[in-house]
Amino acid sequence: MSRSPVKIVVVGGSYGGVGFISNYFKEAKKLQRPVEITLIDRRDYRHNCLGSFRALVQPDFSTALWAPYTSLFPQGQGHKVVQGSLKEVHHHHIVLESGDSIAFDYLVLATGSYNPAPAKIQGITSYKQAVALNEQYHKAVQAARHITVVGAGACGVELAGEIAHAFPDKKLTVIHAGARPVDYPGFADEFKAAAAKHLRDLGIDLVLNERVSVEGLDMEHPVLEGRRQIQLKCQQRTIETDLVFLSTGYVVDTSYLRTLVPENKAADYPNFDPSSLVDQRTHRIKANAHMQIDHPAFAHIFTIGDCSNAYETATAASCTYASPILAKNVIKLIQDGNGSPSLLTKPDLPKVMLLATGPRNGVAMLPIFGTRFGNFFARMLKSKDLFSKMMWQSMNLEAPRV
Numbered sequence: 001m002s003r004s005p006v007k008i009v010v011v012g013g014s015y016g017g018v019g020f021i022s023n024y025f026k027e028a029k030k031l032q033r034p035v036e037i038t039l040i041d042r043r044d045y046r047h048n049c050l051g052s053f054r055a056l057v058q059p060d061f062s063t064a065l066w067a068p069y070t071s072l073f074p075q076g077q078g079h080k081v082v083q084g085s086l087k088e089v090h091h092h093h094i095v096l097e098s099g100d101s102i103a104f105d106y107l108v109l110a111t112g113s114y115n116p117a118p119a120k121i122q123g124i125t126s127y128k129q130a131v132a133l134n135e136q137y138h139k140a141v142q143a144a145r146h147i148t149v150v151g152a153g154a155c156g157v158e159l160a161g162e163i164a165h166a167f168p169d170k171k172l173t174v175i176h177a178g179a180r181p182v183d184y185p186g187f188a189d190e191f192k193a194a195a196a197k198h199l200r201d202l203g204i205d206l207v208l209n210e211r212v213s214v215e216g217l218d219m220e221h222p223v224l225e226g227r228r229q230i231q232l233k234c235q236q237r238t239i240e241t242d243l244v245f246l247s248t249g250y251v252v253d254t255s256y257l258r259t260l261v262p263e264n265k266a267a268d269y270p271n272f273d274p275s276s277l278v279d280q281r282t283h284r285i286k287a288n289a290h291m292q293i294d295h296p297a298f299a300h301i302f303t304i305g306d307c308s309n310a311y312e313t314a315t316a317a318s319c320t321y322a323s324p325i326l327a328k329n330v331i332k333l334i335q336d337g338n339g340s341p342s343l344l345t346k347p348d349l350p351k352v353m354l355l356a357t358g359p360r361n362g363v364a365m366l367p368i369f370g371t372r373f374g375n376f377f378a379r380m381l382k383s384k385d386l387f388s389k390m391m392w393q394s395m396n397l398e399a400p401r402v
């Protein structure tokens with residue numbers, strides 16, 4: 001008697017979701033059961049956000065950043081891609097904003113995060129519209145004389161660096177509330193100092209220890225055109241600017257989990273509250289060491305990437321490291337059915353950061369040959385193509401030349 005296919009639903013087709021799917025196909029040869037995977041993403045094309053700031057200053061680079069999902073799956077095996085937005089998660093089905101319901105045996109939640117535009121573009125589901133919006137931002141950069149970036153995390157440093165490289169004649173200010181740029185836990189002070197020096201060497205006015213509030217600038221409106229003044233209270237000076245970018249942090253929306261309750265809640269978990277599944281400060285999903293939702297009722301629901309708290313720092317690198325383990329764990333569960341296979345544990349992540357500031361420039365922290373900083377490694381590993389070729393390869397497509 002033939003068995004019905006196991007249904008895996010993956011929500012989010014970027015580093016986490018596609019990382020899982022690629023690794024699933026590498027491992028699945030050992031699997032004896034038919035499996036159908038459905039990938040759901042709200043966008044029509046995959047976006048390599050790592051290159052957003054290069055596209056801001058060089059719009060033709062957009063071509064390298066958006067890839068269709070057409071070759072992701074082998075043909076004729078029941079796998080499919082659905083464009084839609086996840087609204088609700090239930091024990092064995094999800095509901096999309098369209099009202100469509102999709103059943104699953106295993107679910108992978110990889111819905112990521114939203115960094116302020118132009119890093120990631122919220123609310124736009126068509127790549128053509130996203131590219132058009134990027135053109136608009138590019139024109140604003142071209143027209144501005146004095147540009148200000150608020151925030152000097154990794155995105156703020158890269159955004160300012162790309163603009164400084166492409167438009168060396170523009171006045172550029174970066175304002176940061178902290179004492180050092182890229183001030184993430186566990187990263188060496190020398191790296192942070194190297195990033196600060198790098199920005200200043202590019203001619204950028206780096207203002208530290210200054211928390212500013214710019215009227216109208218928020219996550220919903222992260223790009224403000226038009227002449228305005230910004231008061232620097234600690235430095236007791238005012239800057240005149242005509243284009244401001246917000247680059248402070250990212251937001252995670254996992255509100256789709258508020259409908260998730262265990263199948264036999266009344267008997268087994270009478271006091272269950274779905275809000276316990278999510279870190280209330282960051283809204284990231286609480287994951288256990290095997291990358292499952294951290295609750296015994298949901299061993300069949302996994303999470304990876306920025307929407308998950310499996311790793312402290314939200315990076316594409318964590319998806320690269322963790323997706324092979326995630327794929328193996330899902331396959332183990334499929335193979336062993338309701339048994340209790342011993343699942344693999346997510347790997348530790350080395351402290352790596354590559355900051356690209358133009359095609360030939362950057363700052364890097366790498367745990368090889370001792371900790372190294374500087375331009376050479378960033379240029380070799382990231383700055384030239386911002387991992388675009390790798391992104392296209394993972395989509396089983398050849399990257400366009402730009």
Ligand SMILES: Cc1cc2nc3c(=O)[nH]c(=O)nc-3n(C[C@H](O)[C@H](O)[C@H](O)COP(=O)(O)OP(=O)(O)OC[C@H]3O[C@@H](n4cnc5c(N)ncnc54)[C@H](O)[C@@H]3O)c2cc1C
Pocket residue numbers: 011012013014015016017040041042043046047049050051052053084085086087110111112113114115119120155158304305306307314315316317318319354382
């Ligand atoms: C400018 C920039 C540079 C970066 N550089 C680096 C770097 O050098 N190295 C590094 O490791 N990391 C870097 N990062 C971080 C990295 O981009 C993220 O950690 C990575 O994108 C996370 O991947 P993800 O798949 O978890 O989420 P995302 O990339 O955010 O993708 C989530 C996907 O889910 C979809 N989605 C979201 N919500 C829903 C929903 N409700 N329904 C359906 N679909 C949904 C989205 O459309 C999207 O396709 C950088 C980030 C930025 C912005």
